[in-house]
Amino acid sequence: MQILAIINNKGGVGKTTSAVNLAAAFAEKGKKTLLVDLDPAASASLHLGMDRTQDEQPTICDYLLNGAQNLKNYIYPTAFQGLDCVPSEPALSEFYEEMVQEAEIDYFIKPDDFPDKYDFVFLDCPPNLGNLAYNALAISDFVLIPVQTQFLALTGLELTLKTVQKVQRHLNPDLQILGYFGTQFDRRTRAAKEVVQLLNKRFGKEVFRTVIGVNTKLVEAYNAQKPILSYASSARGAKEYRALADEILKRLKKKSKV
Numbered sequence: 344m345q346i347l348a349i350i351n352n353k354g355g356v357g358k359t360t361s362a363v364n365l366a367a368a369f370a371e372k373g374k375k376t377l378l379v380d381l382d383p384a385a386s387a388s389l390h391l392g393m394d395r396t397q398d399e400q401p402t403i404c405d406y407l408l409n410g411a412q413n414l415k416n417y418i419y420p421t422a423f424q425g426l427d428c429v430p431s432e433p434a435l436s437e438f439y440e441e442m443v444q445e446a447e448i449d450y451f452i453k454p455d456d457f458p459d460k461y462d463f464v465f466l467d468c469p470p471n472l473g474n475l476a477y478n479a480l481a482i483s484d485f486v487l488i489p490v491q492t493q494f495l496a497l498t499g500l501e502l503t504l505k506t507v508q509k510v511q512r513h514l515n516p517d518l519q520i521l522g523y524f525g526t527q528f529d530r531r532t533r534a535a536k537e538v539v540q541l542l543n544k545r546f547g548k549e550v551f552r553t554v555i556g557v558n559t560k561l562v563e564a565y566n567a568q569k570p571i572l573s574y575a576s577s578a579r580g581a582k583e584y585r586a587l588a589d590e591i592l593k594r595l596k597k598k599s600k601v
């Protein structure tokens with residue numbers, strides 16, 4: 344099993360869109376995939392049709408409150424074949440911070456919590472680099488960093504990198520950055536092209552060749568609470584996320600991790 348955290352401290356860069364659609368692309372390729380929503384905003388849960396305000400299903404928050412036992416009881420199948428999800432809810436924020444302050448470290452999510460049957464676990468992280476993000480990085484094998492192809496996108500990245508390095512030093516020396524990928528790329532603007540060039544210059548081979556373009560079908564799919572792969576299977580956004588998933592799998596194979 345490989346655990347991949349999708350992280351960037353900047354808000355709205357496409358973390359959740361990428362977590363949901365990459366997880367769906369992996370599932371489509373026959374990989375048993377679990378998406379864990381670690382963001383109290385619960386966007387990934389909503390994207391996959393799970394709304395705690397509508398139904399009473401227990402979430403990752405209940406899992407933590409109940410002593411972090413039997414994660415499998417908090418895993419739900421989604422409408423997308425091969426993709427399961429542990430949903431989140433807004434209360435997660437408050438409870439988690441409280442637990443960390445009281446040093447109840449047993450409540451931290453641990454890699455052993457994930458059932459063996461999964462080939463891949465994707466962690467959708469919140470934009471702030473608080474304890475939830477640290478926990479995600481502490482238990483991950485790899486980090487995927489989406490970068491919005493907009494002005495100043497790279498400046499903000501340094502904080503994310505520092506956090507990854509801190510976790511590598513103190514909590515998880517085996518953690519590796521698998522790569523960076525551009526998101527919300529607007530082919531018509533020079534600024535977007537410049538950001539992709541800068542990204543390649545700064546991170547070289549670590550940057551995936553696939554860039555996710557601006558595609559309104561991705562927003563529609565989000566609103567329809569489905570991955571784009573099932574909402575509009577032949578849309579550009581769906582093809583790009585499939586291509587990115589292929590590249591990620593290839594890179595993992597090179598590292599002999601799959």
Ligand SMILES: Nc1ncnc2c1ncn2[C@@H]1O[C@H](COP(=O)(O)OP(=O)(O)OP(=O)(O)O)[C@@H](O)[C@H]1O
Nearest residue numbers: 354355356357358359360470527556557558562565
């Ligand atoms: N490639 C894209 N084309 C068009 N819209 C996109 C694309 N990627 C994401 N979006 C839209 O941009 C918004 C932010 O995306 P998303 O929620 O995935 O970002 P995020 O990094 O998870 O945000 P947050 O930091 O708040 O968790 C959403 O409305 C989403 O539908």
Ligand SMILES: [Mg+2]
Nearest residue numbers: 358359382386
């Ligand atoms: Mg998000």
